[in-house]
Amino acid sequence: MPINLKGLAIGLFLTLISAFSANAAASCGDSTGKPATGEPIIIGAITGKTGPDDFSNSTKSAKAYFDCLNANGGIKGRPVKYMIEDDQWNPEIAAQLAAKLVNDQKAVLMVGNSSYVECGANAELYKKAGILVLAGVGVPRECFFADNIAPTNAGPRVSMLGAMGYALDKLHAKSVVCIAPNIPNVGTWSCDGVALLAKEKGFAAQTILMDPGSADATSVILQAAASKPDVIVLGLSKGVAVPLLTAAEEQGLNRSITFLSAASAYDLSVPSTIGSSWDGKFYVNMEFNDLEATTSDNQNWLAVMDQYGQKSDPRDTFAQAGYLAARVAEKALMSLDPANINRETASAAVKQIKGFKSDIFCAPWYFGDGQTRHNANSTTRMAVAEGGKWKVVSDCAPSPDPELKDIRAFEKSAGLN
Known part of the structure; x- marks a missing residue:
């Protein structure tokens, strides 16, 4: 009997090791392990890499996924040529750059764009x-109010209002200051949403737009x-938000005011960067799942980044967004005759996507064929800085943004989410 138990234990151990190894390997396309060698499919992307902050994490992640896809048969034998500007x-x-990619390079889709x-x-x-x-990563209002643009992220306004809803319901806030960039249709649009919610709920709100x-x-x-x-709720990129938090701590404001942020500050490095004095004092909205979630698709995203991305590529919420955008594009293109x-067939295929499921999303993603605007991701979570890490403090909840009434009505009529 002892020998049998020992053998059983060894067998179980080997099975677990095998399972771990399988989960650790990136899974893309048909997982053939054979490189795609056919005629390339041109896909473009525009991102804001140089400027006030590096905002290119979405395209870095999308590129990693497309590289993984190309190493595993591509789109039925055809590799993706991913052109980032x-x-x-x-x-x-x-x-x-858009004219170059669309008119000159003849891209069939644009995927993973992330720009202010x-x-x-x-x-x-x-x-x-x-x-x-x-x-x-859609940022300005036009990313969510355009016929042909459908982001995988929730956007700064929806994300900030997700944070504001948490502040009202769980932190019992009765007054807020909204800080956002003075970029057209970004800061005003986002903080106007906070002000509108404030008016509906009867609390005081002020707006500060900054360069x-x-x-x-x-x-x-x-x-x-x-x-x-x-x-105070922030709607700024990580590289701009962290100096504000540092300045707030220098003034001792973290002891009297709770700070919240849109998902732009949800990065694994932030809690340790800002330090323990912010424990329980800095909350962020999460447009996607926990960055370290052990769920299968989130682990696949991390495996793709490890195997096909650079070590320096951030594993943040915007990288999750780029991965998901590439996955949606793959799903659409795989449905076609290679x-x-x-451009025409690829667009038609994307428009038919109605229930793209991933454990990274709170709810299935859809394009919304026939709609003049797109905001499928509008259900989010919250996390708080604690002990140098993020601690998830809420389940998925619909953003209370009053501007989403048309989205909710469409989803109800179409039987979505």
């Missing part, structure tokens, strides 16, 4: 050219603290 946070450059300026600059071009954009490239962090924070709000993949 940097708009430098400049609308004019963004327009030039390119949606506003290019929405009309995309519509005129008949090309769909599976954006990773993300040159504003003095201490001045901004002191201005925000002047009204002695219960909470000999007949072009």
Whole structure:
């Protein structure tokens, strides 16, 4: 009997090791292990890599997935040629790059886009050219109110209002200051949502718009603290938000005011960077699952990043967004005859996606064929900084953004989510 138990234990151990190894390997496409060698499929992307902050994590992750896909048979034998351009946070450059990718390179889709300026600059071009954009990270309002652009993320307004809803329900806040960038249709749009929710719920709200490239962090924070709000909610990229938190701590404001942020600050490095004095004092909205979730698709995303990305590529919420955008594109293209993949067929295939499931999403993603605007991801979680890490503190909850009424009505009529 002891021998049998020992053998059973060894067998179980080997089985677990085998299972772990299988889970640790990135899974992409048909998982053939054979490189795709056919005619490339051109997919483009525009991101803001250089400027006030590096905002290119979505495209880095999408590239890692496409590299993994190409190493495993591609789209039925055809590799994806993923062309990424940097708009430098400049609308004019963004327009030039979009014309290059769409008109000159003849891209069939745009995938993983992440920019503060390119949606506003290019929405009309995309519509005129008949090309769909599976954006990773939509930021300005135009990314969510355009016929041909469908982001996988929730967006700064929906995310900030998810955080604000948590502050009202769980932190019992009665006053807020909203801080966001003074970028057209970004900061005003987001903070207007906070103000609208404040009006509906009967609490006080103020807005501060700042220049993300040159504003003095201490001045901004002191201005925000002047009204002695219960909470301050940030709608800024990580590289801009962290200096504000540092300035707030220097003024001792973290002892009297609770800070919250849109998902842009949800990065594994942030809790340790800002330090233990922010434990229980800095909350972030999560547009996707816990970055370290042990669920299968989240683990596959991490495996893809480890095997096909760079060690320096952040494992953050925007990288999750790019991975998901690439996965949606793969699903659409895999439904087509590989000999007949072009802009028209690719767009038609994307429009048919109605229930893309991933454990990274709170709810299945859909394109919304026929809709003039797209915001399928509008159900989010919350986390708080604690002990140098993020601690998830809420289940998935619909964002209380009043502007989502049309989205909720469409989902109900179409039987979605």
